[in-house]
Amino acid sequence: MLDRIGCGYLVLxxxxxxxxxxxxxxxxxxxxxxxxxxxSGLTAALRRLIANVPGQFLPGSLSWVVIRSRGDRPVILNENGVIAPDGTSIVALLDRDNRSGPNPRTLQRMFGLTSAETHLALRLAQGDAPLEIARSWRLSRTTIRSQLASLFAKTETKRQAELVALLGRISVLP
Structure with missing residues (x-):
């Protein structure tokens, strides 16, 4: 499942x-x-990535390394209560720049979306604004607004932020 949301993991x-x-x-x-x-390459890469970051990976823990962008210092978040008796630890890598989105076929099956509505939903999930989408597809604003209204109705959402949040949650599905 971590692969589907673009989240990496390393077992140490x-x-x-x-x-x-x-x-x-x-x-x-x-x-x-x-x-x-x-x-060995992954071990060295991880060590270089976290070299300047205060914090450590505790035995038997789950640690999240949040990477903002290339060259920035990552943020390490440790979760307590995750115990691995053999002393291994899990490091999850969350790249904030990764833009994995929902599966188009899953969207169509879940909500009965048309092809145009599905493409619009995917662009919205990537952070594109409706007016940008209208321009890039050479469609009128009215057409995009109509498709967006249909998306709201079919997904039972009322606002674009609510729709995008829903699409983000759905991106973990196959």
Whole structure:
């Protein structure tokens, strides 16, 4: 599920070496300019990423590393109460620049959206404004507003922010 929302994870052993990871973690670290195609490469990349950040990964913990953008210092958030008896810890990498969106087919099945409504929903989920979308698609504002009204009705939302929040939650679905 973490892959679907663009969230990477690394499993560290007692020695704080990476023993398992997902593709999103590898991609996230590579976007930071790191070579991250082996366990040792990922271990080194993680160490460089967090070198200047106060905080540590506690044995048996779940730590979130929030990456703002390339070159910025990440933020580390530790969750208490997550216990792994073998001393492993899990590091989740959350890249704020990652823009994973909902699956178009899932949207169509859940809400009965037309193709045009689905495309509009996906653009809104990416943060595009309705007027930008109208310009880029060479459609009138009235057409986009009509499709947006239909989206609100079918998703049972009333505001664009509410719709975008719903689309964000749906992005975890296959």
């Amino acid at each position: 052993n007692r020695e704080r070496k990476v023993v398992e990871w997902n593709a999103a973690a590898q991609t996230t670290l590579e976007r930071q300019g790191e070579a991250a195609d082996t366990a």
